[in-house]
Amino acid sequence: MEQKQIFMAFFRVGMLGFGGGPAAIPLVQKEVVDTYKWMDADEFSDILALGNALPGPIATKLAGYIGFRVGGIWGMVNGVLATIVPTIIMMIVLLASLNAFRDQGWVKGMSTAVVPVVGVMLLTMTIDFIKKSSKSSLGWIWTIVFIIAGLVLMEVLQVHPAILIFALLIGALLKRDAKDRGKET
Template identity: 45%
Template sequence: MEKKQNAYVQLAMAMLRTGILGYGGGPSVMPLFRYEAVTRYKWTDDEEFGEILAIANALPGPIATKMAAYLGYKLKKTSGAVVAVLFHIFPSSIAMIALLSLVTVLSHSKVVIGMIAGVMPVVAVMLGEMAYNFGEKTVKGLGTVFGIAMFAVSFLLLETVHIHPAIVIMIFLAYGSVHFRLAGKRENREKERDVAG
């Protein structure tokens, strides 16, 4: 019973922190999720977190709530998913309700504009560090030349051809499923040949 309570408390506190400190939402909160899930509580490792993040990006809807739901479900099934999502959205829900009447004043406030300007470099560095870590793992997993080629192709599709990110994600999901299925079959054939030989 004690273990159950501790897991729920850990989950609630982790999601509350991501909700409170997750300035900007979406991808900018992912380094916080990674810290809580991988570094602090060790619910998952970097490789699994990267896979979850890729799947969450490919699915429709807010990425942060999908990540919260997954981590909660991984830990405590359905009740964990409910707890994780509720505690993640609680801080921003309260803040929105509290600040709704002040929106027009705050949007023109020099203090708020200054705060936003001060936080943006921090968010950029956090995203850059996470992108570097995942990029490094991707390049190692695919091979240096192939990994860099995939980065270049995705960059060209997004920035030069201006294809919608959802379409690029679907293209790479389709490619990845075919590529790794064929690679798995080839690996199995080689193992069978080694056993037979």
């Protein structure tokens, strides 16, 4: 039963995650946190942050890790296959079909209409992450500082997001290590 749930969760993500990894992230979160309750939202946020720092498509990384965590090696294989097989099949079918009708207005309109929907999904997830950050030990001031610093570093200075995430992870580890050493004395 568990393997079937892993397959169905990531198959739905693979079928509905139109627009790539960023569009799939809210869908994975909905399946993993809300539908099957394999982890809470904070754990998902941590896995997402770490997954974004690693190379490769985020949906398959999430499927592999979560599948492994829930169902072991077979859960990992199951989750990854459930994520990529629908995409492969749909790409072959849709691209062949769209290529045949690429000059039609409805095809151009359909492709254009998807972009704002994905943007809204990402905005909703971003707002949820901001709320969670502000309620954590960071508080609103540090949350706003990190948002502004992240925006400046990524958009103005063109720092890759993985570098920023890695630096924040190292900073959090060093801060925790310093706090632990302070408790020992």
